[in-house]
Amino acid sequence: MQVQESTRYACADLRTNGARLWDSLMRLARIGATEKGGVCRLALTPLDRDARDLFVAWAKALGCTVRVDAIGNLFARRAGLRDDLPPVMTGSHLDTQPTGGKFDGNYGVLAGLEVLRTLDEANLRTVAPLEVAVWTNEEGSRFVPVMMGSGVFVGAFSLGHALEQRDRDGISVSEALSQIGYASDAPFWPHRVGAYFEAHIEQGPVLEANATTIGVVQGALGQRWYDVTVHGMEAHAGPTPMDARRDALLVAAALIAEVNRIAREHAPHGRGTVGWLDVHPNSRNVIPGRVTFTVDLRAADDDALSAMDAALRAACAAAATQAGIGVDVEQVVYFPPQPFDPKLVDAVRDGARALGLTAMDIVSGAGHDAVYLARVAPTAMIFVPCKDGISHNEIEDARPEHLEAGCNVLLRAMLAAAGVAAEGDA
């Protein structure tokens, strides 16, 4: 659909209300606020219910209808001129990490709400309906898998599988949904999506380092996660000469360097991280007999990711042969690279340009609900800077003017996708 020329000019000066957006973010952040200025609001807890209730109240105050699907996703719908068209959707999540911040997820939801508020104030109606989605359990801190609500929505895994997952106390997703009053008896309710946008803090240092306000997200990196185990020979650190050792940690150290080398060979988007490592027996004067560690490889295209996979396996095999010990490599997660829709990406770039904002192309290194949505609908994301690239941390921070700028880009991109009804149509 096209924006009608008659309203293109009417919309050109339309701006969201940055102060209202900030106030809403701060109001929401009080639910689960931590002493250090962060938020702890785990999925499907009473705090999550309070946040959902607040969102629902705000949406209903705008005249939206709110539906809940069988995995607890919320959809606040603002009617369009043609409600037979699939909605133009935006959204994100309200759950946080245990030591989370005020913006991760929350910004995407409230930026969507601010778009609706702005249109309401301007008395503007879109051709296609608009929806703001709240996806259940994006963080995965209480229940796995992560991105549960959007994953069910796009069919990445089944509703039944998701509902029977349990937290550490043995409470299932199904039970938790009932406990907070967000279980739905209605049949699972997937629906066509005309376009999906998600605004999010970058969670990385690139925009800040480039003094740029808007990240035009090209797509999400593909990911391969591994568990690697090095089987050496435990021995006394004193009496065992260097040539007689089979030191599992020494081999693991060489492989950590290899993971870094492999990622750098696929610059600029290659990533390689060993984030978790366990030494056995982990005693000061015992040569480590067994080391287990994780590897997280990411790349922008599947050819690169496959090449990195092959390089990792070759490095492990070479290290095993050289040291005369066993190295096991098991892939435990695979997310394919997910390019976003070129037209929607262009709409984001155009919006930033029209608003006079600095913008740059960027990739999403992290997973987001948008990465799943891109499997079933044209999708794009808008990144704004976060302080020092820090997220998943109570000191997570973002500047009001950046959040407002991202929201203005979201407004323009959504209007471009949904079309604005001519004045006579309303």
Next chain:
Amino acid sequence: MQVQESTRYACADLRTNGARLWDSLMRLARIGATEKGGVCRLALTPLDRDARDLFVAWAKALGCTVRVDAIGNLFARRAGLRDDLPPVMTGSHLDTQPTGGKFDGNYGVLAGLEVLRTLDEANLRTVAPLEVAVWTNEEGSRFVPVMMGSGVFVGAFSLGHALEQRDRDGISVSEALSQIGYASDAPFWPHRVGAYFEAHIEQGPVLEANATTIGVVQGALGQRWYDVTVHGMEAHAGPTPMDARRDALLVAAALIAEVNRIAREHAPHGRGTVGWLDVHPNSRNVIPGRVTFTVDLRAADDDALSAMDAALRAACAAAATQAGIGVDVEQVVYFPPQPFDPKLVDAVRDGARALGLTAMDIVSGAGHDAVYLARVAPTAMIFVPCKDGISHNEIEDARPEHLEAGCNVLLRAMLAAAGVAAEGDA
């Protein structure tokens, strides 16, 4: 003192009883026996008391006097012709690691007892008295510091300091000694030692790899232990480009390789081990913000050990500069290299040669009570092979013929040091 020529020939054919030694080892190993064939007999527990009681009974059956000093060390004394001379002593320890074996320590004590039994059967008296020592808490598993009894004996630390150390349940060494009936009201009783020998399993792979029965121990490696902390920057593994990272584990991995290189540059006796490592926050998709690890450096002479220390500090400083992060290095333990007495070492070598045993010079990479004793008395050690070089493990194993051979070398070396009374002297 010299062995008198008239008895040198009489002693040449004297042999210990390998079967009796083995039987005693197996009898002792029943105290604290584990299902996997090892021994768990922590210092100053009721099991340690049972082992001590058995040793005391065996020693008294030989007519020995047994004394207990204020830290619980036992000394079983067989009178010599001249009891004004300082004793020729041997011994080791009866405590084990939590998952210890049958031979570590126990062999040194029972080899000494077997020497006394052999002399008793042969009705031979030495010029100097002989003593078999049982040193308290060599392993350090329940109470630190390790080698507590011998450390107090030689003045490495004070009796009062040792007595007030507590285990994880808050029980002090002083209380534990009382509980098992081995507290001594007598004043601390150090005494001059004419010579000290200790027979021990090698705890390393060298003798087995060289198909050699007797290790003629030249001395003990010096040790420097460190705690190293790498301060990086915690960040999300996905959105953080490789060039923007300060990955503490990547720097730690490079330093682990450096520790290995430094040790190899001081072959054959240099040792370098990273045995313990802790990653923070240790999460699969978070770049490690802080890594702490231990370094254990060992060398045969202090110049080499100092050079290794300087190389480690230089490597840490270079890594910190290169990565733009902080690396802290703190030395926490220093044991100087401890050469043994050349004449006693020769006596061990001569004994092995006279018995027609394969023998080689070797160093002790591990600490032993003998390493402390060498500070106050001429000292030497006799190593025998252990299977696969494994100790501090329930599968620790040694061959009866090797244990018997080591005991025969001990017998000859002790007789050489103590002198044998001529027949008319007895």
